[in-house]
Amino acid sequence: QVTLKESGPALVKPTETLTLTCTFSGFSLNTRGMRVIWIRQPPGKALEWLARIDWDDDKFYSTSLKARLTISKDTSKNQVVLTMTNMDPVDTATYFCARIKIIGSWSVDAFDFWGQGTVVTVSS
Amino acid sequence: QSALTQPASVSGSPGQSITISCTGTSRDVGSYDLVSWYQHHPGKAPKLMIYETSQRPSGVSNRFSASKSGNTASLTISGLQAEDEADYYCCSYAGSNSYVFGTGTTVTVL
Numbered sequence: 088q089v090t091l092k093e094s095g096p097a098l099v100k101p102t103e104t105l106t107l108t109c110t111f112s113g114f115s116l117n118t119r120g121m122r123v124i125w126i127r128q129p130p131g132k133a134l135e136w137l138a139r140i141d142w143d144d145d146k147f148y149s150t151s152l153k154a155r156l157t158i159s160k161d162t163s164k165n166q167v168v169l170t171m172t173n174m175d176p177v178d179t180a181t182y183f184c185a186r187i188k189i190i191g192s193w194s195v196d197a198f199d200f201w202g203q204g205t206v207v208t209v210s211s
Numbered sequence: 212q213s214a215l216t217q218p219a220s221v222s223g224s225p226g227q228s229i230t231i232s233c234t235g236t237s238r239d240v241g242s243y244d245l246v247s248w249y250q251h252h253p254g255k256a257p258k259l260m261i262y263e264t265s266q267r268p269s270g271v272s273n274r275f276s277a278s279k280s281g282n283t284a285s286l287t288i289s290g291l292q293a294e295d296e297a298d299y300y301c302c303s304y305a306g307s308n309s310y311v312f313g314t315g316t317t318v319t320v321l
Binding site for chain 2: 133147183195200201202
């Protein structure tokens with residue numbers, strides 16, 4: 088059974104750095120083709136992809152947020168960590184992590200299992 | 212990248228069919244058969260309904276179908292049921308290991 092769960096602070100101050108952890112089970116990020124992605128949804132707005140990390144430690148970032156994001160993995164703990172620097176009130180959102188669906192070792196670039204999300208509010 | 216365009220809301224009566232459109236560009240929807248659709252009940256984890264433009268994952272009702280023409284993808288829900296009431300989002304691979312989501316559509320069952 089595949090599960091993912093996001094954790095992190097519910098409230099951060101402007102200019103602070105946000106650190107979110109995605110703890111997963113039911114699969115391994117050591118498996119060829121496996122990938123995990125972070126996505127966020129500001130209140131009342133659309134989903135936005137943020138970053139992706141692959142089984143081979145390749146990392147990819149949203150162009151608009153690349154300068155502020157870092158994604159990493161700890162395969163021994165089954166965790167993916169996202170840090171976002173210089174937080175601003177516009178970064179207030181629900182943050183999700185999700186697994187990218189693979190067939191064999193081939194990614195189909197769709198997200199088949201998601202966490203329930205963690206709400207992050209940026210306010211002084 | 213700009214978000215893919217979806218209608219803000221679509222409604223239908225039980226048993227009817229509805230279609231949600233998802234319009235992108237030649238750089239995303241038009242270039243790849245990698246459009247996916249998600250059902251989201253607020254407060255819950257989004258659920259994958261369609262991948263690779265028209266493929267249904269195991270366990271998803273065959274009342275959900277999808278297709279693409281040019282830069283526009285579409286999701287059709289047939290035999291609309293009360294449980295289908297949710298937000299729906301499309302997503303497309305946009306090249307260079309990037310993704311773009313749609314603006315979201317609220318489906319209301321009248």
